[in-house]
Every structure is written in structure tokens, then in C-alpha cells.
Amino acid sequence: MRLPEPRWDGATQLSHLSGATDVEPQCNHCYRTFNATAAYSGVDATVALDDFPETRVQAGAAGYLMSFDTDWWAHTEAPANPHQIFLDSYHHVGEILANHGGAVGASLINRMVFVQQFGALEAYLGDTLVKQVMADMKAIGRLVRADRALMTRSFGLADMLDEPDIVRREVKSYLKSLLYHRLDQVSSLYQNVLDINIWPSRTVRAELFKAVEYRHDCVHRNGYDLEGTKLEIFTKDWVQNVADATKAVANCIEGQL
Secondary structure (H helix, E strand, C coil): CCCCCCCCCCCCCHHHCEEEEEECCECCCCCCECCEEEEEECCEEEEEECCCCCCCCCCCECHHHHCCCCCHHHHCCCCCCHHHHHHHHHHHHHHHHHHHCCCCCCCHHHHHHHHHHHHHHHHHHHHHHHHHHHCCHHHHHHHHHHCHHHHCCCCCHHHHHHCCCHHHHHHHHHHHHCCCCCHHHHHHHHHHHHCCCCCCCHHHHHHHHHHHHHHHHHHHHCCECCCCCECCCCCHHHHHHHHHHHHHHHHHHHCCC
8 A cells, every 4th residue: 555755855864754644455365445544654654444443454664665766876976086985984994993993803893894994995996987987988888898788788769769878877877786896897897998907916906805705704694704613814904904905906096097
């Protein structure tokens, strides 16, 4: 059942969004229709049957939470200065590591800093690639010709009439859908599309490829490896070295833009 769209203007918290409306839900078992009142407050929705107030009705989250464009991220613009955003994160998490990092390699703070800084590198790689490609039609052409997924996409004349920039839209959506911790794919895209080698050295490359494995263990296994062994590699020095390696990659790219 549909709830009335809340008044978004002036709402600073989800709890400010509330309202009620008359509805006619149908029972999934007897298929009888009932008169009821549906109310929502924040993320919660409740349904009360007018003639059977004691009867519990199962309701999910308020439907308006799912009413947004699920592809909104594909239409957003890359930030103006991805490198500065990356550096801000690098310095901030560096301070956290220095002031609050644990003395042992299994420290939760150390793992959190490691994951955050690697995430900052992923964001930088994605935002920079999107920004540079979308600003250069030749780069868009190189990407379309080099990537099998894009090269094989086809559009009808009606699609092109409705949206003349359909190629740019598809390219942008594709770039934003990539997983930027897949460093082999990312480095290949930078090389083939922008003629940029993202690696300042073989040492940095090897260090970050290994760090990707540990990132997976942190994000998906809470700091344990596939065999269930708790990882103790995340010392302050190790985490800082990885952070420095991410910075070296970002600076290497910036030097070639």
C-alpha cells in the first residue's frame, strides 16, 4: 500500500516525518479487504484495522524510503578536487593512528584506520577517473573502444532521440559502478584510457595488492582470515606504511594529469 509523500521541507531528522492515511489492505490468506489506518513516523510504518484494533498487521519500512531514484549516484558529479579530499583523509586518519592506535597488530583502531585510508584511495581513483574521462571526448572514445562491456552496448534511435547524451550517461554510470579496490582493472583503465601509470614503483604495487587481501579480511571477516585465524599484521607501522603507499599512488597520478 502507498503512503502519502511526507513534507520534506524543514525536516532535519527522520523522526520529523510523520502522518497517517486511510487504506484498504487485503488479507493474504482469506483475501478479504479491511478498512484500516496506516501511520508512519520516521522509518517505521504501522497499520491498524478499524474493526479489529487488537489484530497485529505486519508492516515493513515506510514506502517513501524506497521512492528515490536508485541510480542517483550515476548522475552525481565528481568532486572538483579529489586529490585534496584524499589528502585530508590521509592526514586525519594519520592523526587518529598516531594518537589512538593500538600497540598490537590486532588493534581495532588500527584496522579501522587501514580500511578508511584504503577507502580514501578507492574514492580518489574513482572520482579522478570519472572527472578526467568525462571532460575529454577522446578519452570517452578510448574507453568505449577498449572495454568490451561498453563496446557491445546498443541503443535504438528512440533512445538516442530521448537522450542525445546517452553515451556519456552510460560511460559515467559504468565508471561509477566499478569496484576501485580491484587494482589490476583500475590500473589497466588508467593506462589505456588516460595513458597514466598509477604505480610509482613495483614495491608500492606489491604492497597495495597484498593490502587488498587484508582489506577483504577486515571488511568481510572482521579481521580474521579464511581459516579463521585472527590477523595481527595491523601494527601502527604497517598501517602507516600502507597509508603512505596509497599517498604515493595518488601523488603519482596527480603528477601525470
